Amino acid sequence: MATAELSLQHEFHDYTLRSPFRASWQKVMMWVFIVVDALTFGSLLVSYGFTRVSIGTWANPAHVFALHIGGKEIPLLLIAIMTFILVSSSGTMALAVANAYERNKKRTVLFLTLTMLLGLTFVGCQVYEWTHLITHGTRPWWNPYGPPQFGAYFFTLTGFHGMHVLSGVLYLAIVARMVANGTLDRRGSYQLVEIAGLYWHFVDLIWVFIFTMFYLF
Amino acid sequence: MAEGTHVPIRKYLVVWLWLFILSALAYFIDVVHVPAPWKAILLVVVALMKAGMIMAVFMHLGYERLSLIYAVVAPLLFLVVMTIAFLPEGTAILGSHSIVAP
Numbered sequence: 001m002a003t004a005e006l007s008l009q010h011e012f013h014d015y016t017l018r019s020p021f022r023a024s025w026q027k028v029m030m031w032v033f034i035v036v037d038a039l040t041f042g043s044l045l046v047s048y049g050f051t052r053v054s055i056g057t058w059a060n061p062a063h064v065f066a067l068h069i070g071g072k073e074i075p076l077l078l079i080a081i082m083t084f085i086l087v088s089s090s091g092t093m094a095l096a097v098a099n100a101y102e103r104n105k106k107r108t109v110l111f112l113t114l115t116m117l118l119g120l121t122f123v124g125c126q127v128y129e130w131t132h133l134i135t136h137g138t139r140p141w142w143n144p145y146g147p148p149q150f151g152a153y154f155f156t157l158t159g160f161h162g163m164h165v166l167s168g169v170l171y172l173a174i175v176a177r178m179v180a181n182g183t184l185d186r187r188g189s190y191q192l193v194e195i196a197g198l199y200w201h202f203v204d205l206i207w208v209f210i211f212t213m214f215y216l217f
Numbered sequence: 218m219a220e221g222t223h224v225p226i227r228k229y230l231v232v233w234l235w236l237f238i239l240s241a242l243a244y245f246i247d248v249v250h251v252p253a254p255w256k257a258i259l260l261v262v263v264a265l266m267k268a269g270m271i272m273a274v275f276m277h278l279g280y281e282r283l284s285l286i287y288a289v290v291a292p293l294l295f296l297v298v299m300t301i302a303f304l305p306e307g308t309a310i311l312g313s314h315s316i317v318a319p
Contacts, residue, residue, distance in 0.1 A: 020284050021281070021282055021284050021285040021288065022281075022282045022284075022285075023281060023282070023285055028285070031285065031288070031289055034289070035288075035289055035292050035293070038296075039292065039293075039295065039296070042293070042295075042296035042299065043299070046296065046299045046300055046303055046304075049300065049303070049304055049307070050303045050304060050306065050307040051307070052307075053304050053307030053308055053311070054307035054308070054310045054311055054313070054314065055311075055314055056311050056312060062247060062248075075247070075248060076244065076247065076248075080240075080244050083240050083244075084237070084240065087233070087236045087237055087240055090233070090236065090271065090275060091229070091230075091233040091236075093275075094229040094232075094233065094275050095226070095229065098224070098226045098229060101223055147314070149314075194277070197275070197276075198276050198277075201271055201272075201275040201276045202276070204271060204275075205268055205271045205272065205276075208264050208267045208268055208271070209264060209268070211240075211243070211264075212243065212260050212261070212263070212264040216243060216244075216246070216247045216260055217257070217260065
């Protein structure tokens with residue numbers, strides 16, 4: 001093959017590899033997923049808002065999700081604790097990413113593990129919440145607190161989000177293993193940790209809106 | 218190629234603290250029974266502030282190229298359009314649900 005043709009091929013190759021976003025394709029693909037997922041959650045929340053506005057009455061979440069401590073009803077306490085846990089997990093995830101930049105394997109794995117534990121605690125709280133509501137008769141088609149749609153949206157919104165947290169824990173477990181066994185060292189890049197972090201922070205971001213729209217309104 | 222986007226650790230900690238403060242504030246707004254229109258406005262403002270901080274710092278979007286920021290934020294504006302389009306429509310069919318119990 002002639003040298004001129006070869007160099008032309010190289011040029012073309014370089015040109016197609018240059019990202020208009022100046023980010024790796026892995027990161028760009030995670031952002032594509034996040035935008036699509038955000039629109040899915042957004043549609044669910046808009047649908048919930050539409051339903052709630054068109055019914056006019058709704059259950060009182062402050063009362064439904066209250067915890068009783070010493071005979072006193074503290075409104076929304078469980079949800080406040082869950083929010084606290086998820087925000088904490090976002091912080092530990094950020095620290096995992098910061099340590100991955102410095103290629104500190106031990107601390108990266110430590111903070112990834114902490115993040116997973118907080119994620120599992122969050123899901124544990126959700127299991128408690130679901131069990132509580134189900135034993136009191138809440139179903140997707142009926143509930144003792146308000147219009148039947150309250151149950152339907154409760155299960156859909158929190159279930160969809162909970163599945164995201166659970167998938168996130170699995171994702172982080174795989175990433176932590178790849179950090180620990182040196183796969184990322186061999187690859188010469190710790191960017192996978194940052195990309196997994198994007199997903200985890202996104203799940204926290206969705207909770208901000210579910211917390212606000214479903215529990216506080 | 219530089220690996221990833223480096224954000225100073227101090228910045229993470231500051232945002233982390235703010236997320237705790239704003240979450241507590243949102244809870245407080247709900248508990249003290251702020252009158253109707255103000256409650257909604259305050260809650261939405263607090264939620265958007267939290268979302269902005271998570272995206273800009275935790276998700277490093279503020280450190281990315283402008284083209285990536287536009288590519289991510291522009292489609293999300295569609296959600297604003299949907300909210301404006303559908304919520305008033307909801308009030309238009311108010312009370313037309315056949316099952317409203319108990």
